[in-house]
Amino acid sequence: MQKLLIEGGHELNGKVRISGAKNSAVALLPASILADSTVTLEGLPEISDVYTLGDLLEEIGGSVSWDGQDVTIHPEKMIAMPLPNGKVKKLRASYYFMGAMLGKFNKAVIGLPGGCYLGPRPIDQHIKGFEALGAEVTNEQGAIYLRAKELRGARIYLDVVSVGATINIMLAAVKAKGKTIIENAAKEPEIIDVATLLTNMGAKIKGVGTDVIRIEGVPSLHGCKHTIIPDRIEAGTYAIAAAAQGKEVVIDNVISQHMESLIAKLREMGVTVEESDEQLYIANRKPLKSVDLKTLVYPGFPTDLQQPFTSLLTKVTGAGIITDTIYSARLKHIDELRRMNATIKVEGGSVIVSGPTALQGAKVKASDLRAGAALIIAGLMANGVTEITGVDHIDRGYEKITEKLTSLGANIWRKDMTQKEITYFQNS
Numbered sequence: 174m175q176k177l178l179i180e181g182g183h184e185l186n187g188k189v190r191i192s193g194a195k196n197s198a199v200a201l202l203p204a205s206i207l208a209d210s211t212v213t214l215e216g217l218p219e220i221s222d223v224y225t226l227g228d229l230l231e232e233i234g235g236s237v238s239w240d241g242q243d244v245t246i247h248p249e250k251m252i253a254m255p256l257p258n259g260k261v262k263k264l265r266a267s268y269y270f271m272g273a274m275l276g277k278f279n280k281a282v283i284g285l286p287g288g289c290y291l292g293p294r295p296i297d298q299h300i301k302g303f304e305a306l307g308a309e310v311t312n313e314q315g316a317i318y319l320r321a322k323e324l325r326g327a328r329i330y331l332d333v334v335s336v337g338a339t340i341n342i343m344l345a346a347v348k349a350k351g352k353t354i355i356e357n358a359a360k361e362p363e364i365i366d367v368a369t370l371l372t373n374m375g376a377k378i379k380g381v382g383t384d385v386i387r388i389e390g391v392p393s394l395h396g397c398k399h400t401i402i403p404d405r406i407e408a409g410t411y412a413i414a415a416a417a418q419g420k421e422v423v424i425d426n427v428i429s430q431h432m433e434s435l436i437a438k439l440r441e442m443g444v445t446v447e448e449s450d451e452q453l454y455i456a457n458r459k460p461l462k463s464v465d466l467k468t469l470v471y472p473g474f475p476t477d478l479q480q481p482f483t484s485l486l487t488k489v490t491g492a493g494i495i496t497d498t499i500y501s502a503r504l505k506h507i508d509e510l511r512r513m514n515a516t517i518k519v520e521g522g523s524v525i526v527s528g529p530t531a532l533q534g535a536k537v538k539a540s541d542l543r544a545g546a547a548l549i550i551a552g553l554m555a556n557g558v559t560e561i562t563g564v565d566h567i568d569r570g571y572e573k574i575t576e577k578l579t580s581l582g583a584n585i586w587r588k589d590m591t592q593k594e595i596t597y598f599q600n601s
C-alpha cells in the first residue's frame with residue numbers, strides 16, 4: 174500500500190495530456206459483451222477501474238488483450254457466469270454487467286457494486302428499467318439476480334436523472350424486441366460515447382444527448398473499433414489545479430464544450446481560460462474572487478468536480494457556498510481540508526468556504542476518488558509536506574497522476590507505507 178507525498182508551493186507550468194474518460198471506459202468495456210465479434214477500444218485510461226473490468230470480462234470467458242491504452246476484446250466465448258462477489262465490489266461500474274449480460278444472455282447475477290461512498294447510491298431506477306423490459310429482478314444475499322424469458326421494448330420514465338440507469342437500460346434494450354423509449358434520460362457526454370459504440374456495433378439509437386432516447390431493438394450486434402472521448406473530469410481537475418497553483422498551463426486533448434460549466438465558473442473567479450482546438454489554456458495573473466456553485470446534472474456543474482473546487486476556494490478572498498444537489502453527503506474531504514487549516518462550515522446541506530487561508534501540509538486520508546483530487550490540489554498549495562493515504566481511490570480514476578503533476582513542476586511522489594501506517598489507516 175502506498176501514500177502520496179506533496180511538497181507544496183511549487184508553481185505549475187507547462188502542458189498536460191488528458192486521458193480517455195473513466196466514466197466512458199467503464200461502460201464501453203461491459204458494452205463489448207453485447208457484440209458477437211471483436212471489439213477494439215482505443216485510448217482507454219490506464220487506471221485500476223479499467224483493469225478490474227478487463228479482469229471481469231475474462232472471468233465470464235472473454236479474451237482481453239491490452240496494447241497500452243488500446244484493448245481488444247473477443248466476446249465469442251463469453252457465458253452468463255454469475256459474478257456475485259469478488260472484483261465487482263471494487264468499483265461502481267460493475268453494475269453495467271447487469272444491463273450488458275441481461276441484454277446478451279437474458280440473465281445475469283451481479284454483486285451489488287462498490288465505488289466511491291458519496292452517501293446512499295441506490296440502483297432502483299436501473300432495476301425499474303430492467304423490469305419494464307421484462308426481467309424478473311431479485312436481490313439475494315447482496316447480489317442482483319436478473320432473469321427474462323425474452324426482453325421486450327418498453328417506455329421507461331426515470332424518476333431521477335441517472336447516468337448509470339440511462340446507460341444500463343440502453344445496454345439491456347439494444348437487443349430487446351421492439352422499441353424502447355427512455356424518458357428523463359441523462360445527457361452526459363459519456364452516454365453519447367457509449368451510444369456511439371453501440372451504434373457502430375449495429376444498434377439503432379436516436380436522441381442521445383437529449384432527455385428522450387429511442388431505441389429500436391436489433392437481433393444481433395457485431396464488433397467494431399471505437400476511440401474514447403477525453404476525460405472532462407480529469408481535465409477539470411487539472412484546470413482547477415492550474416487555477417489554484419499554476420502560472421500558465423495548457424491542458425491538451427480536451428473537448429471544451431464538455432466543460433462549459435467549469436470554464437464559466439473559473440472565468441467568473443477571474444481565471445483566464447482560453448479554448449482552442451482540443452486544448453485549454455489556463456493562466457492565473459490576477460487575484461481571484463470567490464464564487465458560489467451548485468452541482469447539477471449535465472450540462473450543469475459536475476458533482477465530480479465539487480470536491481476539487483472546494484480546495485481552490487480556500488485560496489480566494491471571501492466566502493463561497495457550494496451546494497451538491499446530486500450527492501449532498503459528498504463531504505468526506507471537508508474534515509481533511511480542515512486538518513490542513515481550511516476554514517469550512519457545513520450548514521443546511523451547503524459547504525461554506527472562507528478564504529484566503531494559508532493551507533498547511535498535514536497527514537490526510539482520501540476517502541474517495543475526488544476527495545483524493547481535492548487533497549492533492551490542497552497539498553500543491555500548502556506550506557510544507559502533505560501526506561495522503563487512500564491512494565487506491567485516486568488510482569481508480571487518475572492515470573499517472575504523480576507523473577503528470579511532476580511534469581508540470583509539482584514536487585509529488587509515492588512512498589510505500591510501513592506496516593504500522595497500514596494498520597492505522599485500516600482502523601481509522
Ligand SMILES: CC(=O)N[C@H]1[C@@H](OP(=O)(O)OP(=O)(O)OC[C@H]2O[C@@H](n3ccc(=O)[nH]c3=O)[C@H](O)[C@@H]2O)O[C@H](CO)[C@@H](O)[C@@H]1O
Pocket residue numbers: 196199265266293294295296297298299300333334335336337338359476477498499500
Ligand atoms: C461510473 C460513473 O459513471 N459514475 C458517475 C455516475 O455515477 P452514478 O451512475 O452512480 O450516478 P447517477 O447519475 O446514477 O446518480 C445521480 C443521482 O441519482 C440518484 N439515483 C441514481 C440511480 C438510481 O437508480 N436511483 C437514484 O436515486 C443517485 O443517488 C444520485 O443522487 O454519475 C455520477 C453523477 O454524475 C458521478 O458522480 C459518477 O462519477
Ligand SMILES: C=C(OP(=O)(O)O)C(=O)O
Pocket residue numbers: 195264265266287288289290291477542543570
Ligand atoms: C464517483 C465517481 O466514481 P464512481 O461512480 O465510479 O464511484 C467519480 O468518478 O467521481
